[in-house]
Amino acid sequence: MFLKNNFSIISSLLDNDFYKFTMQNAVIKLFPFAKAKYEFINRGNHSFPENFSKILKESLNKMSHLKLSKEERTYLEKYCPYLDSSYLDFLNQYQYNPKEVNIYQKGKNIKMDIEGLWSRTILWEVPLMAIISELYYKLAGIKRISDKKIVFLTKKKLKEYKKLKVKIGEYGTRRRYSYQVHKLVLKILIDEGAPFFVGSSNVHLSHIFSIKPIGTKGHEWIMFHGSKYGLNTADRIAMENWLNIYKGNLGIALSDTYTSSVFFKNFNEKLSNSFKGIRHDSGDPILFAKEAIKHYQKFKINPIKKEIIFSDNLNPYKVSYISSFCKEKINPFFGIGTNFTNDVGVPSMNMVIKMVESFPKKNWISVVKLSNVKEKSTGKKNMIFLARKILHL
Known part of the structure; x- marks a missing residue:
């Protein structure tokens, strides 16, 4: 104690x-x-x-x-x-x-x-x-397991992701085993992950390693809009406000604050064109990808020019399964959290x-x-x- x-x-x-x-x-x-x-x-x-x-x-x-x-x-x-x-x-x-x-x-x-x-x-x-x-x-x-074993596991996973040729990011701050483990894992990803590892959501560690931090917005942004403007239009107004602030930068829309079905109703043609992609954070990833592709096609938008960021409890097996389905249909990106920063034997x-x-x-x-x-x-x-x-x- x-x-x-x-x-x-x-x-x-x-x-x-x-x-x-x-x-x-x-x-x-x-x-x-x-x-x-x-x-x-x-x-x-x-x-x-x-x-x-x-x-x-x-x-x-x-x-x-x-x-x-x-x-x-x-x-x-x-x-x-x-x-x-x-x-x-x-x-x-x-x-x-x-x-x-x-x-x-x-x-x-x-x-x-x-x-x-x-x-x-x-x-x-x-x-x-x-x-x-x-x-x-x-x-x-x-x-936890030793640093040596953490290095081995991280390199093993990284090798699998590179073999799949998928873009990955590290999102593991909140449930990391420790700061030390987080820093150790991120250094390996940066040193050996190119060109498939694209960055970390942690701003401090990104600063230490001189890389650009990644991320856009969280559920609370839309939840607040729900309380202010009503649940039916919260997704749309939240996205419009985001566009007004960032002018097309940080252009990933979050899809599951009030379920994806409500999100897609709000994700109109203008917003679908303006945002470069959407984030999946719950539910069946394949069903979501199918729904997203269908949605873009409805507006005559080529899905291959758009991204889906998958961020729901990912590991190499799930990434392989999802990327296989998305291939030549829509561009997948994988935000991996706990499986990187707390895969330490506990x-x-x-x-x-x-x-x-x-x-x-x-x-x-x-x-x-x-x-x-x-x-x-x-x-x-x-x-x-x-x-x-x-x-x-």
Whole structure:
């Protein structure tokens, strides 16, 4: 149970997924006064060690000292030109406020919620999950395989992906075994993955290795639009707002906030032409690919000129199966997370932190995510039922 007081899991403001910064920029510009609430969901029913919440709070308190360095700002200016100077000025002044996070422990169970201005609280989710994951393994004494074996496994998977000639990215920050493992794996991918490895979603590690970070937006962007504009049009308005901010950059549309069937109804001809592709994050990937191809063909758009980013719990077998179907039909890209950063001989954690309420105008409104599979849906049960009724699902 012992942990050194000087141990720091998050050492940079940029140790986060890229899409958190792109969304934060858009939130500041369009919804600067909006508020948000998030909750930790322990899907795997993990049992947390004694005093876990206390040590977790200590790690969060250390994050309050993180600030964007001059070198980090220069990196963002060079590699992420669509993040303008006004946003980078905001990020220069940004510091985490641990008072926005409430953590409770009862026995072996952890409860956690986050509340505050959306433009501030949006950055908490990913580093918090990375901290929870790393602390869990450390405090529970769950040992991983050796660095040598991790290197061997990573190279083996990389060899399979290169044989398939598929484009892959690393998306594994939130459920990584540890920062050290994440950095080790990413170095191998960068050193030996060309030309098929295209980047990491982690901005801090991308900065260390001088590569461009990858990612666009997450479900909360659309969930907020659902609370502000209504569920039926949320996908469309969220995409239109994204286009207005980024002018065609970061052009991947997220398809399963209110199920793919609702998404495709909103993904009109203009949006289908304007976005370079779509992301699949739940449900049968082959059925989704078929639906996407059919959708593009309806608007006389050649699917081979579009991308599908698959990001749902991938491994070499799934990638082989999906890429085989997509060949010469539509361009697949694979965002691989836990299978890269937590394939270390221990069970990976099953947890999420999701927006549960937003304050778009004058009052708090419960938000929901209606995934293509029930297990990945989030929100209050009565709100999920109501949302499905509204959307005729």
